[in-house]
Amino acid sequence: MAYLELKNVNKTYGRGKESTQVLSDINLEIEEGEFVAIVGFTGSGKTTLVNLINGLLEPSSGEVLFKGKPVNGTSHERGVIFQNYSLLPWLSVGQNVYMAVKEAFPKEKKQVLHERVKEYVDMVGLTPAYHKRPKELSGGMRQRVAVARALAMNPEMIIMDEPLGALDALTRGNLQDEILNIWSKHKRTALLITNDVDEGIYMADRIIPLKPGPNATLGPEFRIDIARPRDKTDLNDNPNFKKTRNAIIEYLMDIGEQRKSVSQKEYSLPDISPKSFVA
Numbered sequence: 001m002a003y004l005e006l007k008n009v010n011k012t013y014g015r016g017k018e019s020t021q022v023l024s025d026i027n028l029e030i031e032e033g034e035f036v037a038i039v040g041f042t043g044s045g046k047t048t049l050v051n052l053i054n055g056l057l058e059p060s061s062g063e064v065l066f067k068g069k070p071v072n073g074t075s076h077e078r079g080v081i082f083q084n085y086s087l088l089p090w091l092s093v094g095q096n097v098y099m100a101v102k103e104a105f106p107k108e109k110k111q112v113l114h115e116r117v118k119e120y121v122d123m124v125g126l127t128p129a130y131h132k133r134p135k136e137l138s139g140g141m142r143q144r145v146a147v148a149r150a151l152a153m154n155p156e157m158i159i160m161d162e163p164l165g166a167l168d169a170l171t172r173g174n175l176q177d178e179i180l181n182i183w184s185k186h187k188r189t190a191l192l193i194t195n196d197v198d199e200g201i202y203m204a205d206r207i208i209p210l211k212p213g214p215n216a217t218l219g220p221e222f223r224i225d226i227a228r229p230r231d232k233t234d235l236n237d238n239p240n241f242k243k244t245r246n247a248i249i250e251y252l253m254d255i256g257e258q259r260k261s262v263s264q265k266e267y268s269l270p271d272i273s274p275k276s277f278v279a
């Protein structure tokens with residue numbers, strides 16, 4: 001039995017003539033302890049997919065199963081780091097994380113909860129901003145609070161919807177490593193939605209492309225055959241990295257072109273830096 005399974009999932013928004021089928025026949029199996037990345041085009045339905053897995057949305061048809069049972073609403077077992085950090089504006093950084101931790105561990109002593117909050121705020125480098133309110137923080141800092149808040153709740157499955165997109169390269173790299181640390185140390189299962197192919201290859205065991213919508217479906221999986229822990233600086237010289245990267249980019253460019261010629265609509269390709277796109 002897969003840890004997370006999506007069986008023939010379809011999702012349509014609206015009714016009748018106004019309806020749009022966003023996701024079509026999505027089949028996905030993630031095993032316990034795996035790290036899977038989904039690389040998708042802008043507007044293809046990535047957030048819709050995350051919300052189906054998280055339980056914020058129900059499929060129009062098909063099934064979403066977590067540990068063999070249908071997903072029915074949200075749960076602390078599945079922690080989501082959203083792309084738009086929904087922090088409570090009247091609470092400080094520490095209080096925002098505390099609220100979440102209190103909800104996840106309702107019986108735990110205050111002192112233990114405060115220690116946990118401090119640990120995770122420190123992990124994202126925000127100890128100096130502990131008492132600041134969201135409006136006093138930059139977008140990147142707010143996103144780091146959202147990362148701390150989700151991870152401090154100790155979810156069994158970490159679901160990430162383009163969580164690091166707004167961050168500078170250094171912070172982004174540090175948080176990628178922190179997320180990987182937590183995932184491997186606590187033997188978690190992770191699903192990362194990203195438009196950055198390199199990020200997917202650095203972090204995941206498998207990458208699965210989500211084709212452009214409407215009627216977006218999942219493409220063939222690409223296994224990342226690179227030993228862990230992975231070293232970012234060595235990756236560019238790793239033949240497996242280059243081979244996998246080129247294969248994924250070629251695939252994405254092909255499907256982007258195919259869709260464009262059918263619909264004449266423009267699609268933004270995922271984040272690709274041509275510098276290391278060498279065979």
Ligand SMILES: Nc1ncnc2c1ncn2[C@@H]1O[C@H](COP(=O)(O)OP(=O)(O)OP(=O)(O)O)[C@@H](O)[C@H]1O
Nearest residue numbers: 013014022040041042043044045046047048049213
């Ligand atoms: N509640 C809704 N009602 C109607 N249409 C919706 C709704 N939510 C999303 N959509 C449409 O579904 C499609 C997919 O949206 P979604 O946000 O899932 O894509 P995405 O890949 O996450 O986008 P982005 O790359 O911009 O973050 C879009 O065309 C969007 O306009």
